[in-house]
Amino acid sequence: MSRVFIGMGTCGLATGAGQVKAAVEKWAAGHNTSVDITPVGCIGYCQVEPIMDVLTDSGHRVSFSNVTSDVTSFILDEVILRRNLKIDGVLGQFRNGKAPLAGVPFIDEHPYFRTQVKYVLRNCGIINPESLADYRAQGGFTGLERALSLGPAAVVDEVLASGLRGRGGGGFPTGKKWQLAAAGPGPAKYVICNADEGDPGAFMDRSILEGDPFSVIEGMITAGYAIDASDGIIYCRAEYPLAIQRLQMAIATLKDEKLLDAPLSASGFSFSVRVKKGAGAFVCGEETALMASVEGRRGMPRPRPPYPAVAGLFQKPTIINNVETFANVPHILREGPARLASMGTEKSKGTKVFALTGKVQNTGLVEVAMGTTLREIVFGIGGGIPDGKAFKAVQIGGPAGGCIPESALDTKVDYDSLRAAGAMMGSGGLVVMDEDTCMVDVARFFLGFITSESCGKCIPCREGTQRLAEVLDAIVSPYSKMASEEDNLLRFNRILSMESLAKVIKDTSLCGLGQGAPNPVLSTLRYFRKEYEAHIYDRRCPAKQCKGLLTYTIANDACTGCTLCARTCPVGAIVGERKMAHYIVDEKCIRCGMCAEVCRFSAVKVS
Amino acid sequence: MATTAKAGNVDGVIREHPPFREHLISILQDVQEVEGYLSRENINRISEYLHLPSSKIFGVATFYNQFRLTKPGKIQIQVCRGTACHVKGSLNLLDSLKLLLGVEVGQTTKDGMFTLETVACLGGCSIAPVITANGRFFGRLDKKRLEELVVKFREAGEVVA
Numbered sequence: 226m227s228r229v230f231i232g233m234g235t236c237g238l239a240t241g242a243g244q245v246k247a248a249v250e251k252w253a254a255g256h257n258t259s260v261d262i263t264p265v266g267c268i269g270y271c272q273v274e275p276i277m278d279v280l281t282d283s284g285h286r287v288s289f290s291n292v293t294s295d296v297t298s299f300i301l302d303e304v305i306l307r308r309n310l311k312i313d314g315v316l317g318q319f320r321n322g323k324a325p326l327a328g329v330p331f332i333d334e335h336p337y338f339r340t341q342v343k344y345v346l347r348n349c350g351i352i353n354p355e356s357l358a359d360y361r362a363q364g365g366f367t368g369l370e371r372a373l374s375l376g377p378a379a380v381v382d383e384v385l386a387s388g389l390r391g392r393g394g395g396g397f398p399t400g401k402k403w404q405l406a407a408a409g410p411g412p413a414k415y416v417i418c419n420a421d422e423g424d425p426g427a428f429m430d431r432s433i434l435e436g437d438p439f440s441v442i443e444g445m446i447t448a449g450y451a452i453d454a455s456d457g458i459i460y461c462r463a464e465y466p467l468a469i470q471r472l473q474m475a476i477a478t479l480k481d482e483k484l485l486d487a488p489l490s491a492s493g494f495s496f497s498v499r500v501k502k503g504a505g506a507f508v509c510g511e512e513t514a515l516m517a518s519v520e521g522r523r524g525m526p527r528p529r530p531p532y533p534a535v536a537g538l539f540q541k542p543t544i545i546n547n548v549e550t551f552a553n554v555p556h557i558l559r560e561g562p563a564r565l566a567s568m569g570t571e572k573s574k575g576t577k578v579f580a581l582t583g584k585v586q587n588t589g590l591v592e593v594a595m596g597t598t599l600r601e602i603v604f605g606i607g608g609g610i611p612d613g614k615a616f617k618a619v620q621i622g623g624p625a626g627g628c629i630p631e632s633a634l635d636t637k638v639d640y641d642s643l644r645a646a647g648a649m650m651g652s653g654g655l656v657v658m659d660e661d662t663c664m665v666d667v668a669r670f671f672l673g674f675i676t677s678e679s680c681g682k683c684i685p686c687r688e689g690t691q692r693l694a695e696v697l698d699a700i701v702s703p704y705s706k707m708a709s710e711e712d713n714l715l716r717f718n719r720i721l722s723m724e725s726l727a728k729v730i731k732d733t734s735l736c737g738l739g740q741g742a743p744n745p746v747l748s749t750l751r752y753f754r755k756e757y758e759a760h761i762y763d764r765r766c767p768a769k770q771c772k773g774l775l776t777y778t779i780a781n782d783a784c785t786g787c788t789l790c791a792r793t794c795p796v797g798a799i800v801g802e803r804k805m806a807h808y809i810v811d812e813k814c815i816r817c818g819m820c821a822e823v824c825r826f827s828a829v830k831v832s
Numbered sequence: 833m834a835t836t837a838k839a840g841n842v843d844g845v846i847r848e849h850p851p852f853r854e855h856l857i858s859i860l861q862d863v864q865e866v867e868g869y870l871s872r873e874n875i876n877r878i879s880e881y882l883h884l885p886s887s888k889i890f891g892v893a894t895f896y897n898q899f900r901l902t903k904p905g906k907i908q909i910q911v912c913r914g915t916a917c918h919v920k921g922s923l924n925l926l927d928s929l930k931l932l933l934g935v936e937v938g939q940t941t942k943d944g945m946f947t948l949e950t951v952a953c954l955g956g957c958s959i960a961p962v963i964t965a966n967g968r969f970f971g972r973l974d975k976k977r978l979e980e981l982v983v984k985f986r987e988a989g990e991v992v993a
Contacts, residue, residue: 236958239969244993271958425914425953463861463898464954466967504857504896507952521856523895582916582957589958620915654957656915670918674952680895795931817927822975 227260227305230278230286232350234267234435235428235467241293242275248297249277260301266436268350269590270337276316276350279304285326288316319351337587340605342568344576345552346592349436354471357478360439366484368558372447373490375558380451381407384554387562388574393419393510393547394622394651395737396573396640399554402544405534407452409542414454416445417538417545419515420461420468423507424623425674427654429578430548432590434461434468437552438475442498444551446484447558448544449496457498458538460515463505472500507624507678511736512537512545514680525680526736547652549578569595573639577650583620583657586611593638600634603657614659618752622651624671624678625741627748628664647748649741663770664753665760669697671745679738686739689730693746696723700760701771720761724750769831772816776832779820781806783828790820790829842866842874846881853882860893869900897952905940905947907985912962914953921974922961926950928975932982945986965991 229249233242246262253260268276273290277297280286281304289300291314303309310329317332318325325331332338352359360366372380385400406414418441422430434441445457461469476498479485488495501519508514509524516538518524537543553575557565565575573595579602582588586608593602603609603619610616618628621638627648629636636646643650658667672694681687699716707713727743734740750757759765766774779790779799786804791797798814801807809820809829821829845862849855856878863874870893879886893899911917911926930936933946940947956962959971963978968991970981984992 235956235969236971239956239959239962239971274959422955423952425918426916426957427953428955428957431955462955464951502858502861504861505898505952506896518857519854521853521892523892580957582960583919588916588960623915654915656919656957658919662919667915667919670915674913678952817931818924819928819975 227258227282227301228263228280229260229301230263230265230280232267232274232276233264234350234432235465236267236271237274237276238467240274244294245275245277245292245297248294249301252298252301255298256306263353264355265351266349266354267432267590269341269346269432269592270316270587271589272587273316278319281305281308281310281326283326284323285321285329286319287326287329288319288332289314290316336608337589337591337606340597340601341592342576342594343592344556344565344568345433345440345549345578346436346590347556348440349432349590352437354436354438355474355478357439357475357482360437364559365439365555366443368555369443369447369450369484369489372450372558373494377407377451377453380447380558383558383562384451387553387557387565388569389550389553389557389565390573390640391547392549392553392577392652394625394649396650399546399550402534402546403448403451405532406454406542406544409452409535411453411542413456413539413541414452415538415541415543416449416452416454416457417512417515417519417543418445418457418459418548418551419510419512419545420459420465420548421503421510421515422462422465422548422652423510423678424652424654426582426620426656427580427623427652429580429590429653431465431468433548433552433578434465435471438468438471439479440552440555441548442472442475442479442485444546444554445498446489446496447554448546448551450490450494452542452544453494454542454544455494455496457496458519459498459500460503460509460519461500463502469500469502476500506680507674508680508736508738511738514736515545516543523680525682526738528735549653570637570639572641577638577653579638579653579655581607581655581657583655584610584614584659584662585657595639596637598635598637599629599655602638602655603634607657610657610659614661616657617660617662618658618664618667618749620656620658620667620745621654622649622741622744623654624674625649625737625744626651626654627744628658628667628752629748630752633752647744647751649744661768661770663766663768664749664756665697665700665766666768666770668746668749669694669701672697672742675738675742679742683733683735683739685730685733686735686742689726689734690739690742692719693723693726693730693743696720696726697746700757701766701773703773704764706773717761775816776811777809777814777816777818777820778830778832779807779809780828780830783826785826785828787825789823789825793819793823795819842877846878851882853884856882856884856889856892857896860889860899864899868904869902903940905944906989907945907965907991908947908949910949910951910954910964912954912956912960912964913950914957914960916957917953917961920960925961925963925973925975925978928978929982932979945989946982968993 277292278288389399390396514524514526533543696719784806791799
């Protein structure tokens with residue numbers, strides 16, 4: 226029987242993996258054969274989804290990219306019936322210890338994967354995320370077995386020795402957190418997995434939960450054993466329905482297999498896990514707000530100390546770790562802490578998963594050793610900027626992070642170097658921007674996000690970010706929108722106080738959301754001051770993104786009077802007779818850009 | 833008759849959870865799943881069940897973006913406004929959807945067919961820009977494909993690929 230593997234994460238499904246599966250089934254029925262279809266998670270190369278792997282009759286697993294439903298049967302015909310692998314779309318073969326197939330490259334030598342180090346993501350896209358047997362075949366739950374034989378204190382020591390730091394952004398040493406919680410008073414303690422990945426532009430946790438849910442749960446059980454907790458909660462965003470479904474399936478399987486809700490050690494340690502769905506509030510990624518939300522209240526943070534490790538959920542000692550942190554734990558315990566400690570830099574050990582998105586050739590998930598440069602990630606793995614455009618910046622760390630320009634691209638990715646460059650690790654979203662992206666617009670975008678997500682508890686964040694957003698709004702307003710000369714003076718006055726306002730917000734906000742809120746403004750101001758100046762002094766947007774500062778005109782000599790733009794304009798702002806040059810009425814124009822898009826003679830000019 | 837059956841359904845959904853405050857958000861989510869939104873009556877019903885003032889429940893329901901207090905249309909379109917989608921032009925998609933449907937964000941078309949919403953990030957960043965229609969993902973969109981989708985949905989009266 227032939228076997229295929231189809232990448233069926235959210236990204237795969239959105240690009241047509243479901244249709245590919247149907248096409249494989251149809252092919253099998255048409256050839257009177259049966260094909261075993263194994264759904265797998267996302268291997269990380271989302272740019273070329275859907276991805277399908279075919280197991281050849283020689284036992285080699287070969288991966289194909291851009292498999293649409295119409296080429297599926299062609300691939301199956303060639304590979305299974307004709308044993309021909311010299312076809313388009315071959316990504317490569319997996320190493321399996323046997324003699325390699327001639328003429329087919331190895332997938333780990335593909336430019337996208339070559340410099341990646343798959344430590345946490347090793348199973349994603351490889352195994353069936355719903356099969357415990359598959360997970361066990363990769364060494365799953367042997368880490369937990371070893372942990373149970375070592376005893377709780379030794380487990381904490383192993384995690385400490387590995388040098389693992391929290392992957393959710395803060396970078397607090399995981400072992401220390403566990404140590405504190407282990408020392409806290411019992412009996413009731415909690416282990417919370419923070420899967421409220423709210424950073425826009427980040428999806429590492431979603432991919433891990435969809436592709437390898439058992440590893441996260443194994444990490445949580447290990448943590449529970451280390452601190453003597455019996456209750457685990459996974460707080461997952463409601464926006465990730467597939468991840469929630471896979472988790473619930475994994476929990477049900479583990480209950481049947483007596484790995485959850487059943488005694489695991491002679492001392493009677495048992496652990497239970499349940500999933501709590503988030504309800505769409507970014508601030509709930511902050512640990513104290515998350516706990517408030519689990520308790521059924523408005524997700525507002527509270528001052529620390531006391532830290533959750535001392536008094537957390539329902540005032541009991543609680544450890545809260547991110548999905549990726551927990552996913553590291555089984556590997557540390559199985560392979561020993563030395564392997565993780567051998568990777569990375571002096572203070573940041575191991576690997577980090579990044580979501581590489583935006584204006585870059587190869588989008589997807591990448592896992593690299595700490596200390597890799599941003600240049601290597603964006604230009605090496607990511608393949609640079611598409612359409613021959615110039616690189617402008619890479620945004621790292623989400624709304625609390627910063628934008629890093631070309632000149633600082635040799636910054637290494639570790640907690641401390643990034644902070645020094647004015648950004649932060651964050652959870653690991655990397656959004657690449659090219660020359661068509663306006664940095665003032667990006668800063669406005671993040672502030673808009675923060676103002677709508679601010680919980681409203683502390684004044685610097687609630688009011689300060691609003692004021693900061695007003696300053697930026699004034700920067701991108703045209704002269705004609707200013708009611709009086711006084712408005713113009715006020716505009717400058719506010720710009721002058723922008724930096725000090727940002728500093729106050731940073732210093733006095735209650736939680737990380739507010740403290741990080743001015744970062745996008747400060748970092749773009751630090752590296753792209755010229756762009757701000759063009760907006761402020763010349764009222765000009767060099768990247769042509771800030772709608773308020775754009776004017777659309779039609780060049781008389783290029784316009785043939787085809788009337789296409791006039792018919793397309795949604796507000797009727799374009800006037801002109803057939804075969805005569807047209808004219809845009811500026812007062813009516815809403816700057817949607819539709820006319821420039823439809824014009825076949827490039828007669829619409831933007832300035 | 834129909835309303836009592838539905839009310840019974842909502843009651844059943846509420847009673848699946850133990851009557852403690854920590855289950856409030858799960859209860860609200862389940863009720864919204866059945867009804868599509870949180871009606872005043874249902875908030876009162878939950879209030880009685882949990883022995884919690886309805887003002888507190890209202891406070892929680894308005895804090896979280898997920899909860900709706902008005903009846904949504906048959907097809908709910910969510911436009912992702914995450915960073916990657918923004919950089920790839922999701923604001924333009926949103927603007928053209930507004931024009932196409934003739935509604936603002938948070939509103940429902942007069943025929944009750946479409947509700948337009950935005951969402952902070954759907955996690956589909958690698959295939960940006962992304963929208964979901966009744967939970968189904970559509971990635972790598974441009975204005976033209978979006979228009980085609982809306983026309984298709986409108987003709988079919990449901991979400992189709």
